Amino acid sequence: MDNYIAVNTPLLNGNEKKYLNECIDTGWISSEGPFVKALEEQFAQKMGRSYGIAVCNGTVALELALKAIDIQPGDEIIMPTFTIISCALAAVRLGAKPVLVDSDPITWNMAVDQIEAKITSRTKAIMVVHTYGLPVDMNPVLALAQKYQLKIVEDAAEMHGQTYYGKPCGSFGEISTFSFYPNKLVTTGEGGMVVTDDPAIRDKCQLLRNLAFEPKQRYLHEELGWNFRMSNLQAAVGVAQLERMAEFIERKHAMGQRYDECLKEIEGIQRPLAATDYAKNIYWVYGIVLDDDLMNGKALMQALHAQGIGSRAFFYPMHQQPVLLKMGLFANESYPVAERLARQGIYIPSGLALTQDEITSVSDKLKKILAKASVTC
Structure with missing residues (x-):
């Protein structure tokens, strides 16, 4: 259809081509290229975090995040029912149970006032999902997490650059995740990021996203991981996007x-x-x-x-x-x-x-x- 206005068209008229050509000219196109580390460091800094772990999409970022904070079969994770299936999928695939709350009719975010009633002895985490443009009201959630000794997993996939009382979304709780799908503010085509301030969580994420190769001996595995790596080509686009x-x-x-x-x-x-x-x-x-x-x-x-x-x-x-x-x-x-x-x-x-x-x-x-x-x- 001529003159069709698409629901989303990304803006790719910065340094994307320049950085992609650099990848091609140098031969660094895999996950070991320098743009991956650059994107991790620069993105984490902008989100107010110490560490970034780049992955191949936002869905696996959630799965990696839950595994990194030691979610076990039978654990319960409170989350909104109004969200993408990636959130529940990440819990279910680890044998955990998603426990749902409704939405606020004005902000469309999770109804924070319903969370406490859903907490049981099996609850291990609250998955906060910021939706469409406004962040979840975090202070009551953080208070509940402290009261009941729960972990916070912050899904900030849609919130690049958003803040809550001036603090970056993606900087709350133990671990936060982002998506770089083409409709996101910063895109790598497909891609995602896990960010944290905890070096032990960082190390766990880095290990698991790379097939759990033992650091001292490649091809030796003490546990099962995934291939969740981001390529240098994707990261090059992300670095160019992040500049803007x-x-x-x-x-x-x-x-x-x-x-x-x-x-x-x-x-x-x-x-x-x-x-x-x-x-x-x-x-x-x-x-x-x-x-x-x-x-x-x-x-x-x-x-x-x-x-x-x-x-x-x-x-x-x-x-x-x-x-x-x-x-x-x-x-x-x-x-x-x-x-x-x-x-x-x-x-x-x-x-x-x-x-x-x-x-x-x-x-x-x-x-x-x-x-x-x-x-x-």
């Missing part, structure tokens, strides 16, 4: 503000909260939630596609995932806020390459679709 992170953050803020201006008079939708006491929205994506009596998210996505506009559904809740239900998890559990967000929520084009004119075009077409739906409902 401050610029990208400002660009995201401007995009969110422009959408707010264009859509502020539309009735029947909930727009992202612009700010809380602890953070300004970074607008990783620009989501909207439709009133129940207007239309559902799937219908709106279809209407936008017909107008040449990409969009994407909100997360499908963990407690409704068929694969997890087949495992006997979450039987008869209900989380109404997350269910409504999944049914009525979508996000519209939000990639860094999106122009102001495209935002105006998306907004105008969205208004027409919703006006027509309002008349017919």
